[in-house]
Amino acid sequence: MMRRGLWVAAWALIILVLIMPLAVVLAEALKNGFGPALETLKDPDGIAALWLTVEVTTIAVIANTLFGIAAAWLLTKYRFPGRTSLLVLVELPLSISPVVSGLVWLLLFGAQGWWGPALEEAGIHIAFAIPGIILATVFVTLPYVVRTLVPLMEQQGRDTEEAAALAGAGFWQILWRVTLPGARIALVSGILLTTARAMGEFGAVSVVSGHIPGLTETMPLHIESLYNGYQTVAAFTMAALLACMALATVLLRYAPAFLWRSREVPK
Amino acid sequence: MRAFNGAAGQYHAFCILVVDGSMKRAFTQFWRGGYSALPGYRFSLLFTVFWTGFFIILPLCALIIRPWQDGVGPVVAELHDARMFAALWTSFSTAAVAAFLNIPLGLFLAWMLVRGDLPGRHIANALIDIPLALPTAVSGITLATLYSPQGWLGYPLSKLGISVAYTRSGIVLALMFVGLPFMVRTVEPVLKNLPQELEEAAKLLGARPRQIITRVIIAPLRPALLTGFGLAFARGVGEYGSVIFIAGNQPFKSEIAPLLIVVRLQEFDYPGATAIALILLLASLSVLVCLGVLRRRISAWSVGA
Amino acid sequence: MSVHVENLTRYAPASQRKLLDDITLTFPTGAFVALVGPSGAGKTTLLRAIAGLDQCEEGTLTLNGNSLKTLQDRAGKIGFVFQNYALFPHMTVARNISFGLDVLPRGKRPSPTEIANRVKELLELMQIPALAEAYPARLSGGQRQRVALARALATGPTLLLLDEPFGALDPIVRRTIRTWLRTLHDQLGLTTILVTHDQEEALEVADRIVVMQNGRVVQDASPTDLDEKPQTSFVMEFLGEAVTFKGQVKNGYFVPDEAHVASFPTHISEGRADAMIRPFEIMLQDEGEAAVPLATHGKSNGYRHYSATLAGRAVPVFVPETSGGAHIKTGCAHLNIQNARIFRNGTRAN
Numbered sequence: 001m002m003r004r005g006l007w008v009a010a011w012a013l014i015i016l017v018l019i020m021p022l023a024v025v026l027a028e029a030l031k032n033g034f035g036p037a038l039e040t041l042k043d044p045d046g047i048a049a050l051w052l053t054v055e056v057t058t059i060a061v062i063a064n065t066l067f068g069i070a071a072a073w074l075l076t077k078y079r080f081p082g083r084t085s086l087l088v089l090v091e092l093p094l095s096i097s098p099v100v101s102g103l104v105w106l107l108l109f110g111a112q113g114w115w116g117p118a119l120e121e122a123g124i125h126i127a128f129a130i131p132g133i134i135l136a137t138v139f140v141t142l143p144y145v146v147r148t149l150v151p152l153m154e155q156q157g158r159d160t161e162e163a164a165a166l167a168g169a170g171f172w173q174i175l176w177r178v179t180l181p182g183a184r185i186a187l188v189s190g191i192l193l194t195t196a197r198a199m200g201e202f203g204a205v206s207v208v209s210g211h212i213p214g215l216t217e218t219m220p221l222h223i224e225s226l227y228n229g230y231q232t233v234a235a236f237t238m239a240a241l242l243a244c245m246a247l248a249t250v251l252l253r254y255a256p257a258f259l260w261r262s263r264e265v266p267k
Numbered sequence: 268m269r270a271f272n273g274a275a276g277q278y279h280a281f282c283i284l285v286v287d288g289s290m291k292r293a294f295t296q297f298w299r300g301g302y303s304a305l306p307g308y309r310f311s312l313l314f315t316v317f318w319t320g321f322f323i324i325l326p327l328c329a330l331i332i333r334p335w336q337d338g339v340g341p342v343v344a345e346l347h348d349a350r351m352f353a354a355l356w357t358s359f360s361t362a363a364v365a366a367f368l369n370i371p372l373g374l375f376l377a378w379m380l381v382r383g384d385l386p387g388r389h390i391a392n393a394l395i396d397i398p399l400a401l402p403t404a405v406s407g408i409t410l411a412t413l414y415s416p417q418g419w420l421g422y423p424l425s426k427l428g429i430s431v432a433y434t435r436s437g438i439v440l441a442l443m444f445v446g447l448p449f450m451v452r453t454v455e456p457v458l459k460n461l462p463q464e465l466e467e468a469a470k471l472l473g474a475r476p477r478q479i480i481t482r483v484i485i486a487p488l489r490p491a492l493l494t495g496f497g498l499a500f501a502r503g504v505g506e507y508g509s510v511i512f513i514a515g516n517q518p519f520k521s522e523i524a525p526l527l528i529v530v531r532l533q534e535f536d537y538p539g540a541t542a543i544a545l546i547l548l549l550a551s552l553s554v555l556v557c558l559g560v561l562r563r564r565i566s567a568w569s570v571g572a
Numbered sequence: 573m574s575v576h577v578e579n580l581t582r583y584a585p586a587s588q589r590k591l592l593d594d595i596t597l598t599f600p601t602g603a604f605v606a607l608v609g610p611s612g613a614g615k616t617t618l619l620r621a622i623a624g625l626d627q628c629e630e631g632t633l634t635l636n637g638n639s640l641k642t643l644q645d646r647a648g649k650i651g652f653v654f655q656n657y658a659l660f661p662h663m664t665v666a667r668n669i670s671f672g673l674d675v676l677p678r679g680k681r682p683s684p685t686e687i688a689n690r691v692k693e694l695l696e697l698m699q700i701p702a703l704a705e706a707y708p709a710r711l712s713g714g715q716r717q718r719v720a721l722a723r724a725l726a727t728g729p730t731l732l733l734l735d736e737p738f739g740a741l742d743p744i745v746r747r748t749i750r751t752w753l754r755t756l757h758d759q760l761g762l763t764t765i766l767v768t769h770d771q772e773e774a775l776e777v778a779d780r781i782v783v784m785q786n787g788r789v790v791q792d793a794s795p796t797d798l799d800e801k802p803q804t805s806f807v808m809e810f811l812g813e814a815v816t817f818k819g820q821v822k823n824g825y826f827v828p829d830e831a832h833v834a835s836f837p838t839h840i841s842e843g844r845a846d847a848m849i850r851p852f853e854i855m856l857q858d859e860g861e862a863a864v865p866l867a868t869h870g871k872s873n874g875y876r877h878y879s880a881t882l883a884g885r886a887v888p889v890f891v892p893e894t895s896g897g898a899h900i901k902t903g904c905a906h907l908n909i910q911n912a913r914i915f916r917n918g919t920r921a922n
Contacts, residue, residue: 018398071318092327097524100547107537162652177675200403200404201403202507203505246402
C-alpha cells in the first residue's frame, strides 16, 4: 500500500514537473490547429534560423569531437605534470554562465574588444556575425565529448593500446582500430550531448549574435523574438520543433546500448 | 664562521642541484609524456594545449584583464552599485534555494528509479533528462506560460493566492526544473553501487525503517547529494534562458545577475558588464571550491569518491 | 634475440625514488629467464622497459646489439603478453591474432589468405582451433591467455615477454599452461623473459632466475645455484620456507642463542650471525628424549611435518619418512642445523 502510494507520488511528480512543460509547448503550438502552426514555419526568417542552427551545430560538433578525442587520449593515456590542471580547465565552461561565455568573445572581437576594431578594418566580422555565434557555441559545448570519454578511457587503461603499438600499429591505427571502437558508445553519447546543447544554446549566442532576423538569429533567438512579439503560436511551433530535435538527439543516446549490448560484455 | 659558510654553501649547491634535477626531469616528463612510449603524445598535447589556450585561457584572460583596462574606476563604481549586489543576491539566493529544494525531490526520484521498482522505470529514467535536453529558451517560454496567472498551473496557484510568475518564486521554480536532473544523475550511480546487503544487515541488527533510511541509505549518499547540490547551484547561478521569461526582471527585485550583464552590454558599458561577469565567476567558483572541501571532509571514509 | 641491459635506472614520476636502480643484465638468445621478486620490486617495470613501453632516464638497452629507439622499430620483433591479456574486446579472436599483420603497411602486408592461414596455424599451435570467431568476453582465463600468446607470436617475434602470465588462472590450468609454454619456447627457439611473483613457478619453468628487490638485482643464477647458494637472507626466505637461528661465531663454531640447538663448526670470522635453514634440512638428535617436544602436523611429499617447541617459539621440522617408519616421533634432545647457511647483515657469510 505504502509502495503504491510512493509510485503514484513519483509519477505525479514526473508528470507535473517534467511532462507538463512538454504538453504546454504542444498545446500552445496547436492552439489554433495544425494548419496555422505549419503556416508559421514557412516564415523565411524562421527557415533561415533553422539553417543557421544546423550550420552552427554541425561546425561546433565536428570541432569539439576532434578536440574531445585528442584531449581524452592525452588525458587518459599519459601521466604528465599539469594533467590535473588541464582536466579542470577543460571542464570550466560547465560552471560559467552562458551570458559570460558570450561576453568573453565580445571582449576579444567586439567593437570595444581587443582585436575587434583591427579585424573589422580588415573586413573580418566576428562579433554580431556568424563566426561569433560559432565561437560561443564551441566554448559552451567544449567539455561534453571529453567528459564522457575520459572516465571510460581511464577505466580501460592503456594495455590494449600498448599491445597494439607493440604489434606495430601507429598512432592513427591505434586510435581508429583499438581506442575508438572500444569507446564508441561513450563517444556517440558525448557527440549527441554536444549536439543537443549546441542547438539549444541561448544565453551565449544571444550576447554575441546581435539579433539580426534572417541573418544572425538561431532557432532559440528566433523563438525569443517571436515570443516577445506576442506571436505565441509561431514561437511555440518553433519551440516544439527545436524541442523535438533536441529530445530526439538526447534519447538517441539510449539506442547504441540496445544495439551493441549483446557483444560487449564487461569483464 | 668559515666552516659554517662552507657548509651553508654546500647545502645551497645541493639544493640547486636537487631543484634543478627534478625540474629538468619534470620538464622532460612533460615533453615526453611521462616516458610512455605510446605514439601521438606530442600531437595530442599540442592540439589540446592550442585548443584550450584559444577557447578557454584566452577568453578567461580577457575576462580577468578587461575590467581593469580603463583604470580601477569602473570596477570601483561597479562595487558601489547597489543594483548589481541586488542582482547577485537574487541569483545566488534563488539558486541556493532551488538546489536545496531539489535535494529531497532528486533523492526521492533517484531512489524510486534504482530501488523502488517504479512501474515504467525505463520511461521515467529517460524523462529525467528532459530539462537537460530542452533548450533553455524553450523551457523559459514554456514555464512562463505554464505558471502565468492564466496558465495550467499558474491559475490554480493564483486562486490559492500564490503568484509565481514575475516573482522570485518563479525564478526558484525555473531553476528547480533546470537543476533536477543534476541531482538525480549524481545520486543515482552511487545508490546503484550501494550494496543492497547494507539495508538487510541493518534490518538484521534491529534498525527500524526510519533508522535504515537516515543512517544506512542517506548517510553514504551525503557526498553525492552535496555534489548534486553544487552542480545544480552552479548551473542555477549562471542560468539565463529559462529564467528571464518567468522572472519579470524588475531591478532590485527579480533581476538576475546574468541579465544585468546583458543590460550593461546594451548600454555599451563593457567594463561594467565584465566586472559583474568576473564577480559572478569568482563567487560561483569559490562556492564550488568550498563545497568541494566540505565534500572531502564528509567523505573521508571513501578512498575513491 | 639477445637482450643486453646496462646501468638502467628509472625514476618514479615526479619523485627521487628509483623504480629501477642501475640494472645490468644479459639475456642470451634462447634463454628462458624468470624475473622474480615481491610486488614493487621493479620486475614489471624492467619488462616494460625491455619492451620499449617505458623509456628510462639513464642506461642503455640493446636488442641483438642494436639500440632500437622507438616502439615502431621494435614493433613485431617483440611479443608481449600483458598481465590481464589486454585483448581487444571489440574484435574476434581471429582479428585479435591477425592484428599485427593487419596493421602492416600495404607493401609488407601478407595477402588475406596468408593471414587467414597464419591465424589458423597459430590457433592450432595454441590448441584452440574452434575459437576463431568468438569474442574475448566469452572466453575463460586459460583461453584468453592462449589468445594473447597467439597474438604476441603472430608477427614471428624472437623475443617473448610475459608479465605474470599465470596470475589469473586456477592451479590446474596454471600447471598445464606452464609446461606447455616451456615446450613452445623450445619448439620455436624463442628468447623468453617471464615476470612472476611465484618462486616455485619460476624454479620449475626457467633456466635462469633473476631475483629483484627494491629496483635492484639481488641474485642472478640457475635454479639449482639459487637454491644451494642464496646470496642474501632475502633470497633464502623468498625461495621457500626458512627458519632463522640467531647466534654467535666463537672458536670456529656457530653457537645458537637458543638452548637445545646444537653448535656446528664453521670457518667464518667471529661475531654475531644468523643461521638460516630449510625445515627439511633440520635433523633431530637423540630422538626419544623430551627436551624438545615434537607435535605432529601431518605429512606431504614424503616428509612428515613436526613442530619442535623451543623456549620462545615453535620451529617447523620436516623429517623424511623412512620406508618402515611407522612410529611417530615425540621429542628429541637437540636440533642439528649443520646444513644451515650463515648470513651476516643479510648477506651470505659462509
